[in-house]
Amino acid sequence: QVQFVELGGGSVQAGGSLRLSCTASGFTFSRSPMAWFRQPPGKEREFVCAVSRTFATDYANSVKGRFTISRDNAKNTVYLQMNSLKPEDTAVYFCAGSSIDTVLPVVSELSYDYWGQGTQVTVSS
Numbered sequence: 001q002v003q004f005v006e007l008g009g010g011s012v013q014a015g016g017s018l019r020l021s022c023t024a025s026g027f028t029f030s031r032s033p034m035a036w037f038r039q040p041p042g043k044e045r046e047f048v049c050a051v052s053r054t055f056a057t058d059y060a061n062s063v064k065g066r067f068t069i070s071r072d073n074a075k076n077t078v079y080l081q082m083n084s085l086k087p088e089d090t091a092v093y094f095c096a097g098s099s100i101d102t103v104l105p106v107v108s109e110l111s112y113d114y115w116g117q118g119t120q121v122t123v124s125s
Contacts, residue, residue: 009119
């Protein structure tokens with residue numbers, strides 16, 4: 001049974017920082033591409049960033065230079081460090097895992113099989 005525990009969401013003022021974590025179980029984490037997606041209020045879910053099983057990363061242009069994704073395979077955990085937060089970063093953030101056999105970061109939402117429950121991030125101006 002696949003399970004995720006997402007921690008670290010909350011409220012912060014613009015310019016602040018937050019760190020999200022997502023601890024997974026029930027699948028082979030070390031071989032799985034992992035990613036963070038987000039769903040802003042009233043909008044579709046969108047890609048934020050991804051990390052491959054070889055630690056290669058990819059980012060949406062909107063977060064490049066501000067957000068950092070990382071993974072710790074010993075802890076089955078993926079992290080999202082968010083700096084210089086903006087009000088437009090307000091969203092529910094989801095971690096996701098894929099069963100695709102690839103060494104590349106996976107950016108397509110359709111390629112992800114496993115999803116966390118989501119954690120709210122609110123950035124006030």
